[in-house]
Amino acid sequence: MYEANYLAARLRRASIGAEDAPFLQNHQTGETVSYGDFFTNAEKMAAVLVGAGVQPGDRVAVQAHKTQAMLELYIGTILAGGVFLPLNTAYTEAELTYFLGDASPRVLVCDPKRQDELAPIAANCGVAEVLTIAADETGTLTERRNTQRGGFEPVARAADDLAAILYTSGTTGRSKGAMLTHRGLSSNAETLKDVWHFTQEDVLIHALPIFHTHGLFVATNITLMAGSSCIFMARFDADAILGYMKEATVLMGVPTFYVRLLEMEGLAEASKGMRLFVSGSAPLLVETHDRWRELTNHALLERYGMTETNMNTSNPYDGDRRAGTVGLPLPGIEIIVADPASGETLPHGEVGVLEVRGPNVFAGYWRMPEKTAEELRENGFFITGDLGKIDNDGYVHIVGRGKDLIITGGYNVYPKEVEILINDLPGVNESAVIGVPHPDFGEGVVAVVVPEPGTELTPDTIRNAIATDLAKFKQPKRVIILDELPRNAMGKILKNVLRDTYTGLFA
Ligand code: AMP
Numbered sequence: 056m057y058e059a060n061y062l063a064a065r066l067r068r069a070s071i072g073a074e075d076a077p078f079l080q081n082h083q084t085g086e087t088v089s090y091g092d093f094f095t096n097a098e099k100m101a102a103v104l105v106g107a108g109v110q111p112g113d114r115v116a117v118q119a120h121k122t123q124a125m126l127e128l129y130i131g132t133i134l135a136g137g138v139f140l141p142l143n144t145a146y147t148e149a150e151l152t153y154f155l156g157d158a159s160p161r162v163l164v165c166d167p168k169r170q171d172e173l174a175p176i177a178a179n180c181g182v183a184e185v186l187t188i189a190a191d192e193t194g195t196l197t198e199r200r201n202t203q204r205g206g207f208e209p210v211a212r213a214a215d216d217l218a219a220i221l222y223t224s225g226t227t228g229r230s231k232g233a234m235l236t237h238r239g240l241s242s243n244a245e246t247l248k249d250v251w252h253f254t255q256e257d258v259l260i261h262a263l264p265i266f267h268t269h270g271l272f273v274a275t276n277i278t279l280m281a282g283s284s285c286i287f288m289a290r291f292d293a294d295a296i297l298g299y300m301k302e303a304t305v306l307m308g309v310p311t312f313y314v315r316l317l318e319m320e321g322l323a324e325a326s327k328g329m330r331l332f333v334s335g336s337a338p339l340l341v342e343t344h345d346r347w348r349e350l351t352n353h354a355l356l357e358r359y360g361m362t363e364t365n366m367n368t369s370n371p372y373d374g375d376r377r378a379g380t381v382g383l384p385l386p387g388i389e390i391i392v393a394d395p396a397s398g399e400t401l402p403h404g405e406v407g408v409l410e411v412r413g414p415n416v417f418a419g420y421w422r423m424p425e426k427t428a429e430e431l432r433e434n435g436f437f438i439t440g441d442l443g444k445i446d447n448d449g450y451v452h453i454v455g456r457g458k459d460l461i462i463t464g465g466y467n468v469y470p471k472e473v474e475i476l477i478n479d480l481p482g483v484n485e486s487a488v489i490g491v492p493h494p495d496f497g498e499g500v501v502a503v504v505v506p507e508p509g510t511e512l513t514p515d516t517i518r519n520a521i522a523t524d525l526a527k528f529k530q531p532k533r534v535i536i537l538d539e540l541p542r543n544a545m546g547k548i549l550k551n552v553l554r555d556t557y558t559g560l561f562a
């Protein structure tokens with residue numbers, strides 16, 4: 056019966072007949088949930104949604120803590136023919152007003168604590184029903200789920216139908232709703248399952264948020280598709296993860312996970328039985344990659360993706376995992392580098408804007424046809440906005456975001472080039488290089504540098520140390536020392552926040 060629903064069928068196939076196989080070990084409750092029970096609950100969620108009036112194509116928005124019930128709601132929405140729309144838990148009332156107005160969901164699921172604040176906004180946006188799930192899984196949604204029976208007949212959905220809308224993280228401007236199809240999500244999970252060799256024997260440590268493509272689609276869909284199991288943690292907890300490594304096989308994380316784990320005693324021993332560590336969603340420093348390999352004997356596998364495309368590249372499972380690169384295009388996915396001005400394809404080795412084409416690419420931005428036309432070419436290539444190059448061996452290197460490109464006195468400066476040099480200096484933990492308005496040069500290069508704990512660094516030491524390695528126009532005109540860089544929930548450095556903070560520096 057699942058076969059009529061394109062994505063649900065593919066997420067269910069591996070576990071049919073293996074109803075008792077474990078799907079999820081809940082870190083919070085200690086309980087293990089079987090595939091059979093998980094899907095029965097998801098079917099009940101679908102029945103609740105249909106009861107609340109959800110029709111095929113209707114959006115189901117959710118801003119809630121990471122719980123098993125929220126994962127059931129994701130699959131339940133797919134089964135009900137709806138479009139899952141998860142929202143970052145950090146979003147404020149003002150941001151939610153924008154998202155709900157833009158997406159006009161049929162149902163909103165939120166934390167019971169926010170219900171009073173959000174109900175009037177939801178009503179204004181035409182939301183028919185507001186339901187709740189708390190961090191401990193109590194709430195009106197789970198209460199209703201418990202009154203339903205399993206055995207819901209999945210609503211028929213085809214490959215091109217929408218399965219989810221994810222708003223982009225908005226590090227470079229207003230969030231846009233990326234429309235993701237049943238085919239897009241399922242083809243990407245299938246590819247990753249194969250290239251990362253996932254099987255029923257795998258146990259994934261799932262500590263990523265599920266409002267973002269990494270934790271929701273990469274981690275969850277691969278697990279389901281392979282019939283693997285996961286250890287489901289509401290948040291990153293280095294101690295607990297170290298403990299779980301003894302029974303797990305794979306960890307997926309953002310670079311900050313790995314930086315923090317490197318500080319833990321016992322990492323080398325704990326990681327011995329693991330087969331794979333995947334990193335992505337933000338740039339992994341070469342230093343982190345090197346230290347991880349030295350300490351654990353594992354080469355971190357870095358991959359590159361985005362909300363609009365799921366995953367595009369991966370370092371090889373068998374073969375050379377090269378630090379500082381995001382690996383090779385995934386099977387069935389094409390990547391080209393285009394001249395930012397003319398759009399023409401550039402030869403290997405030259406830096407330009409990365410463009411991606413494949414079944415993974417989204418169907419466009421929700422209710423933004425102009426934005427879609429600007430970024431999604433008629434020939435199917437999506438203009439990622441990431442600057443990068445492809446080397447002679449085919450490995451993709453990311454150099455920064457298009458919006459991060461600094462133009463100073465008419466010259467282009469790629470922040471990454473300067474950051475790599477600064478990060479290599481003794482006593483430097485990390486850095487972010489930005490351009491801020493400058494009366495003579497248009498933009499002036501500014502380096503914001505975080506020293507290693509207990510190290511004294513001065514702006515002059517840094518400026519002097521890189522003076523001979525960089526053309527004068529690339530050298531930071533100012534260096535600012537900070538204790539830490541502003542980041543979003545996925546560990547991405549918020550350069551827009553830095554640019555706003557230092558905008559008056561040269562005024
Ligand atoms: P998001 O849509 O929030 O997943 O953000 C996608 C963006 O994250 C990409 O366009 C890249 O700028 C960045 N990103 C993702 N993975 C990597 C990576 N491995 N290295 C560098 N940047 C990355």
